[in-house]
Structures are given as C-alpha cells and as structure tokens.
Amino acid sequence: MNRRLALIYGIAAAALAVVPLLAGLSPDGRYWVEVLNNVGLYALLALSLNVILGDAGLFNMGHAAFYAVGAYTAAIFNTRLGVPILWTLPLSGAVAALFAVLVARPVVHLRGDYLLIVTIGMGEIVRIALVNNVFGLTGGANGIIGIARPSLFGHRIRRSEEFFYLIWGFVALTVFLFHRLARSRFGRALNYLREDEIAAEGSGVPTARHRLKVFALGAAWAGMTGTLFAAKMTSISPESFGVGESVQLFAMVILGGSGSIPGVVAGAAMLTGLSEVFRGFASARMLVVGAAMVLMMAVRPQGLFPVHLPRFRAADLPSPGPGAPEREALP
C-alpha cells in the first residue's frame, strides 16, 4: 500500500467515522446511514468476489449462493439453537467455504466463460433449493424470520448507527487483510494464475489447489457478510440471493477495477449509492451499468480505478557485494 492510498483510506475512515454523529442533525440522516450500511455490505461482498474474479481471474457468477449459505447458516443456528448471531460468524464462513470447495472442486478447471455459466447454474440451484425448503430448514419462499439482534460486549445492537460501525469496522478489517493478502506469496501466485496459467504451473504454482483455496476464501468472506446481513435484517428470504445479485456484484468488481481493492469499494459505492442519490435514475440504473460494461471493455478494460502492480526496478535489488559479477541494468 503506497502512501497516497494510505492517505485516502485515512481520510475516508475519518469521514465515515463521523457520519453517524452528524446523522442526528439532519431529519433524513438515519436514512443516509442506512444507505451507507448497504454500501458497506455490498463493498464486503464485492471485495470477497474480487479475490476470486479480480485476483485469480476466475469468472464466478454464483457468488450470491455463498452469501446465501452464510446467511442461512447464521439464521438457522440462531433461530433453532439459540446461538448468538455474531458467534455464528466463523461458523457461517466455514460452512460457506466448505460448500464452495464441494461445488467448485469438479468445475474449477473449466475455462472462463464455461465457469461463468456453471456458476450461474450453481447459484440458481441453490436459490431453487432454498425456495423448496431443502432439509426442512430454510423455510421455503418466506425464508427465516425472527433472527435475534446481535449484541457486542453485552451491548445490544439495534439502531442503524450501531450497525454502521459494525459493518464498516468489518469493511476496514477486510480492506486491511486483503491488502496484506495481495502482497503475500499466495496473493501474488493468484495473479500469475490469472495472467498465464501454464507459466504459473511451470513456476511451481499449484494451480488447481490455489483455485480451490481462493474460492474457499472468497466464499468464506461472503458467508460472513451473510451473517451480518441476517443480523441486520432479522429476516432473510431466497429472493435476496438471486442471480441478479450475483450480476450486480460482478459489475461492481469489473467496473470498479478488477483486482483493485479501492476500485472495488468505489464500484460498490457507485452502484448502490448512485441509485439513492438520483432517485429517478434507479429504474434505469442497470441500463447504464450494462452500457458501461460494454463501453468499458472497448476503451478501458482495466476498470475505473485499476490496480497498479508493483514493478521491480534495478534500484530495488540489493546492491551486489564486492567481487560480485557485473550485472546489466534492468529496463
């Protein structure tokens, strides 16, 4: 993370931190906090899709299914067994990851557009299963109601402003961790995988295993976001997890700049926030998104806020000790 980006994050964090305090001053302040809560949830989902789609270049258009698995896991454990909703966070992450590994295992080797089609089918099967009340646990088309409010350190969270800090705190943590991931050995290996699978395999990257791992990671994050969603809404139903949702997340990543963490957050903010800012725009919003996707692929395929991959310069290399052979300067 370079200094400029750190500055941007700092300013954004400071601005966001005071929003709930200012919200009380304006009559529809509460409403805007609610909008920002949605932006936060979408940012989390888009970031989790970004590791799969942006970093590893795997075209996943069934991401809402992982979100659904997490949300339903949390809801079922909370309503049936009385587990406090935030305690289910690791559990729903783990269940979503396990589910992702199971469904991705046989198809993850498929080429880009085939993977896209298969993940659409997988997402639809999950939605249909939820509607059909699979295992008698998901409550059919009405979903699950009566999920308990979360509490943190004995404090019950119920107001929008409180959820705001919970959600955006998780966003901040996610942004931090995913930046660390991008610089890690695993994260860089994913980029090799995206750019050239054969070269990656040749350089010793276990491509099949890494693809599964990245699916599990993205799904786990989407699953945990599902828990937050279930806690915030207190009721969930299958229509929140349709293919339209997956398409939106896909568009957020692509338009924001796939692989770019600030870009993806900006993409999520644009797609969820703009329709609130321009009310008349809401119905035509997806029309604009579709046109933007076509236009963008022709003129700016890297997205609005692309990632700048670190480049190695000769000066970055450790200086050769005395007696070392002469080295040609790298371009």
Place this chain on the structure above:
Amino acid sequence: MRPFLEQCTNGLAVGSIYALIALGYTMVYGVLKLINFAHGDLFTYGAYLGMTLLTSLLLHERLGIGPGLLVLALMVMGLVALLGVLLERVAYRPVRSSPRLNAVVSALGASIFLQNGLMLVYGARYQVYPDVLPQTAFSILGLHVPVLRVGVVLASVAMMAVLYFFVQRTRLGAAVRAVAIDPDAARLMGIDVNKIIMLVFVIGPALGGAAGLLVGLYYGQISFTMGWTYGMKAFTAAILGGIGNIPGAMLGGLLLGLIEALGAAYLSMAWRDAIAYGVLILILIVRPSGLLGERVADKV
C-alpha cells in the same frame, strides 16, 4: 402410458424451441468461440416484438391466420436479426482482438442493457399474448395433442431443415463452415470473414426471435427476464449436443426438452429449472465435448 406420451409431446415442443435458440449460441460459438450472453435477450425481444406487431398490425385478421402469422414471423425475424447485427457491431467487434474474457464481460453488459431496456419500455410485469390461434386439440391413438403443440414442432423443424440445407449445401454455408474451422485460412481463400460473422449474427438472432414468437404463442405469457432462463437452457442444449455443432444443437434441444418435461412430471415440478442446470453441470464435468462434439482440446 398415456400421460407419459403426452409429457413426451410437450417435451418435444419445448425442446424444439430450445433447439432453435441453441442454434444461435452454437453458430456464434462456431465462428467466434464466444458465448453470446445476449442471445437469450434477443429471444425475448422476438417475443415482445411479436406481441406488439400482433396487436398493432392485426395481420392475422387482414390476411387470415396462416399467411398473417407467416408475414409476422418474417417481420419479427428480420427485426431481431437487425438487432443482432447491431449487437455484433457495438458489443463484439470492438473487443474481438482483446483477451477473451473482455468479450465475455462485454456480452454480459449487452445482455444487462437489452434486458433493462425492454423493462423500461414495457414495464416489469409479465405480458399476455393475444389469443389468435384456435385452442383446439385432436386425438391420435387415444392421445390428446393440442394443434398448437404440433405447430410449434413443425415450425421449428422446418426452420432447422432450411438452416441445415443452407449450411451444408450452399456456397455461403460452406464459407460459414470454413470460418468456423479456421478464420485465417478462410481469409486467405478469399472469404470475407467479417461478412460471415455478420451473417451468423443474422441467422442466429433470427431463429432466436422466431423462438420468442413461438413461446409467446405457445404459452401466451412472456416476461422481460425470461431470456435468462431460456438462454441458460438453450445453452445447456448446445453444450449437451456439442457446442459448435449444428445437428448437435438440434439433438441437444429436443433431448433437454424431454428430460425436463419428464423430470418435472415424475420427479418434482418445483425443481423443474434445477433439472436443466443439473444437466448442464453434469455434462461439463463428464463429457464437456457433448454428445456429437469432437474437438475437445482447447474448449474447456
């Protein structure tokens, strides 16, 4: 036995519609190696255009039902073909030389655009087709068969036969096949590859538009999102038969229609859509080249 056979005729009718749409996927895939994600939406445009023209021009009253519907079908096919050519120009040609995945995103964007454009014009509610065809049925060997069902199958089979003749027996058809096999070699043989690609974007959408009209007439109800479902199923049919393979798309469509009709009748109606997706996933795992496909190497 009788319900079983009735399910089969229903499956064949739906399957022949899937086959018509699948031909569009398979032909575009053949020449461009690209999944045309917007194809399902072109199909929907066919259904909506058919409805609008049917209610505004009233051709079936002026020319009689048979010729009226024929003229209507030709108009719908022409208009959707025009849309297909436009789509190729705007969404696919600019990205033809970029990485494949850019083309996929562009196709997806075009699909989102087309679908929401339709919603803005007609509204989000489903639309009802006017009742123009007689709802009669006849009995054959004790089997109750609606005339409409036979009409759908006959119309689809006729169009597929014309297409098959065109691709296999004409010079232009040979050019299409040549471009599908090797565009560079085809160019060296004096074939205008751009023209052939355009031709494919005329034929595929025209058939898809006709399928939309048939769905409207057959089910009497259309919605602006139906392109996704039908598109996914038709794509499944194309994969099932072997993508890029024209007889394969026809076979795959009919087969999928049968599987779905029988599955819905004997397994579970509620899981009807999941059956097709299950077939899709299974076929990609077990035999990605499909039933009639040969080339496997670079496909998946």
